[in-house]
Amino acid sequence: MGRLIVIEGLDGAGKNTLTDALTTALHAAGASVSTLAFPRYGEDIHADLARDALHGRLGDLADSVSGMALLFALDRYGAAGRIRADLDRYDVVLLDRYVASNAAYGAARLRQDVDGGFVEWVRELEMDRFALPEPDAQIWLRVPTDLAADRARDRERADGARARDAYESDAGLQERCGQVYGQLAERAWLSPWHVLDGAERVDAEGLAALLWRPGSAY
Numbered sequence: 001m002g003r004l005i006v007i008e009g010l011d012g013a014g015k016n017t018l019t020d021a022l023t024t025a026l027h028a029a030g031a032s033v034s035t036l037a038f039p040r041y042g043e044d045i046h047a048d049l050a051r052d053a054l055h056g057r058l059g060d061l062a063d064s065v066s067g068m069a070l071l072f073a074l075d076r077y078g079a080a081g082r083i084r085a086d087l088d089r090y091d092v093v094l095l096d097r098y099v100a101s102n103a104a105y106g107a108a109r110l111r112q113d114v115d116g117g118f119v120e121w122v123r124e125l126e127m128d129r130f131a132l133p134e135p136d137a138q139i140w141l142r143v144p145t146d147l148a149a150d151r152a153r154d155r156e157r158a159d160g161a162r163a164r165d166a167y168e169s170d171a172g173l174q175e176r177c178g179q180v181y182g183q184l185a186e187r188a189w190l191s192p193w194h195v196l197d198g199a200e201r202v203d204a205e206g207l208a209a210l211l212w213r214p215g216s217a218y
């Protein structure tokens with residue numbers, strides 16, 4: 001049975017970059033690794049609908065916090081079988097965003113903190129009702145909001161296909177979202193959390209050693 005490890009953080013925090021570096025480091029340490037990024041744009045109809053909504057193409061759908069969260073959750077529901085199969089086959093299943101993204105972004109949109117009700121609504125929907133696999137560890141790649149925004153802007157300039165969506169261009173939302181992530185990490189929501197400074201180069205080898213040791217029964 002593999003370990004389910006999740007990387008979380010703001011848009012532009014460096015999750016995709018860390019996923020690649022951590023995969024390389026885990027391979028070097030002898031672990032087999034499968035990776036998956038949510039939302040599964042281009043792969044799942046619910047994810048594609050969420051993207052259209054975030055780019056203003058589905059009327060007032062994006063105004064609904066629970067409607068958007070439900071689309072992201074349905075994307076994961078459709079991936080649950082694959083995640084379970086990967087957990088049977090690989091030492092580590094590495095996810096770029098998972099259930100905590102819905103909790104953090106939704107609570108932030110509603111200007112709630114971790115106890116405001118939305119975080120629990122997400123847990124009940126995705127963990128109880130959809131019975132998604134529970135993460136073994138979650139990593140919060142913490143970066144100052146303005147640094148994440150700079151990186152997301154640079155990426156947009158470099159790649160026209162990565163135009164920032166409604167959440168990415170909302171600085172206030174990103175700021176509040178970072179605060180909810182901090183609370184989720186402090187509460188050890190769904191699993192233990194590791195908090196990393198994403199402003200610096202992340203020590204992927206050290207992180208790999210923390211998350212996986214050959215032969216150990218987690």
Ligand SMILES: Nc1ncnc2c1ncn2[C@@H]1O[C@H](COP(=O)(O)OP(=O)(O)O)[C@@H](O)[C@H]1O
Nearest residue numbers: 011012013014015016017151155198200201202
């Ligand atoms: N530790 C880092 N230091 C400097 N730049 C970084 C770092 N991590 C990522 N970047 C750059 O920031 C941008 C966003 O990174 P990315 O991994 O795509 O973020 P995310 O997946 O969290 O949105 C990319 O252009 C990437 O090259």
Ligand SMILES: Cc1cn([C@H]2C[C@H](O)[C@@H](COP(=O)(O)OP(=O)(O)O)O2)c(=O)[nH]c1=O
Nearest residue numbers: 011038039072097098101102105106167168
């Ligand atoms: C996966 C997920 C993403 N989101 C938000 C975070 C982002 O602002 C937005 C899009 O996800 P993002 O990871 O930015 O996709 P990409 O990097 O491919 O553009 O959706 C949620 O609100 N809930 C979720 O469950």
